[in-house]
Amino acid sequence: MSYEVRCACGQTREASAANAGASLLCVCGRAIEVPPLHQLRLAAGEAVLSAAVRVEALLLKGLLPGTRECSVCFRETGDVVHVAVECERGRMTTASGTPREQAAAGCLLGALIGGLPGLIAANRMMKQTEVEGPKQIGQDVAFTLPLPVCVDCRFDLDERQSLVRALRAIPDYAALLDRYPAALLRLVG
Ligand SMILES: [Zn+2]
Ligand SMILES: [Zn+2]
Structure with a gap:
């Protein structure tokens, strides 16, 4: 670093x-x-951390996505999909269970964790909860984000581009994607 x-x-x-x-x-x-x-570390990491820490905190409080509007068509819906967002790939566990080093993809967070009490505190909180939410996998920063999407629009989310567009309908997710443009996105249900 x-x-x-x-x-x-x-x-x-x-x-x-x-x-x-x-x-x-x-x-x-x-x-x-x-x-x-x-x-x-603070000067380099403050802006990067704020988006991730904010999303973590809001997820833990159950305050996301904070709207019932479909993120694609903006009609009110009770349906929610979940998007796995991997902001940083520090260390990945392969299917066979062998840890494998991966290059960090456009994120600084791993290198910054040491000096930042806020994130550490957030991680500690996470360990006590089993809810879908941010998970610390080695040096990764990963979230499962709830996203309101109606049944009609669900099938429009096949491509990364459309998934990004839908996520960006939620301001806190948009801030996260601004900070982690290379984040891996996957629709998990
Ligand atoms: Zn000079
Ligand atoms: Zn819709």
């Missing part, structure tokens, strides 16, 4: 965790003070 630090002259340099609290020499000759690691 590298972080960006900016010199007074406007140039940026990459800093690693090892540079935290020290200084880097800019091409202009000035020394750039690198903040302590927790500050670097």
